[in-house]
Amino acid sequence: MLSVVRGRFVFAAAILVLLAVAAFFFFGRQWIAAYDEDHPVTFDCVISNAKASAVSTHSGRGVGSYTEQVDLHTSNCGHLVIRDGITSENSAAVASTFERGKRYRIILGEASLSLRAPLSVLGAVPEVRGWERG
Numbered sequence: 478m479l480s481v482v483r484g485r486f487v488f489a490a491a492i493l494v495l496l497a498v499a500a501f502f503f504f505g506r507q508w509i510a511a512y513d514e515d516h517p518v519t520f521d522c523v524i525s526n527a528k529a530s531a532v533s534t535h536s537g538r539g540v541g542s543y544t545e546q547v548d549l550h551t552s553n554c555g556h557l558v559i560r561d562g563i564t565s566e567n568s569a570a571v572a573s574t575f576e577r578g579k580r581y582r583i584i585l586g587e588a589s590l591s592l593r594a595p596l597s598v599l600g601a602v603p604e605v606r607g608w609e610r611g
Contacts, residue, residue: 508588512586512588514606516588517606518584518585522549522551523552523578524575524577525551526550527575527577528547530546531565532544545563547571554583556602557583557603558602581608581609584605586603586604
């Protein structure tokens with residue numbers, strides 16, 4: 478009797494975990510973006526490198542698209558990306574505004590920072606919400 482109850486409990490727990498993971502994949506990005514919007518955090522970051530790039534979301538069947546971005550590598554804030562407002566026409570120009578070795582005041586979202594380590598397993602990088610030369 479006890480093993481049947483334990484088995485049902487384990488099964489129910491496994492289903493809940495799977496549902497939580499599925500919900501995160503479907504809604505996680507929106508939840509994080511909404512929280513980040515209301516909880517900005519400012520850092521002084523020193524730019525090591527800035528370059529224009531594109532991220533592919535193509536599946537094995539060839540369905541998907543490219544997202545233009547600017548990759549920022551910093552000596553003290555890690556790898557960051559700018560996606561908002563970046564197009565194939567302006568990505569190189571935006572990247573060229575960052576000077577190597579110079580300090581910039583960069584605004585990130587609190588949730589993106591708090592979840593940086595677990596999300597990095599999925600290849601996610603915190604998105605810059607704003608910046609200015611500092």
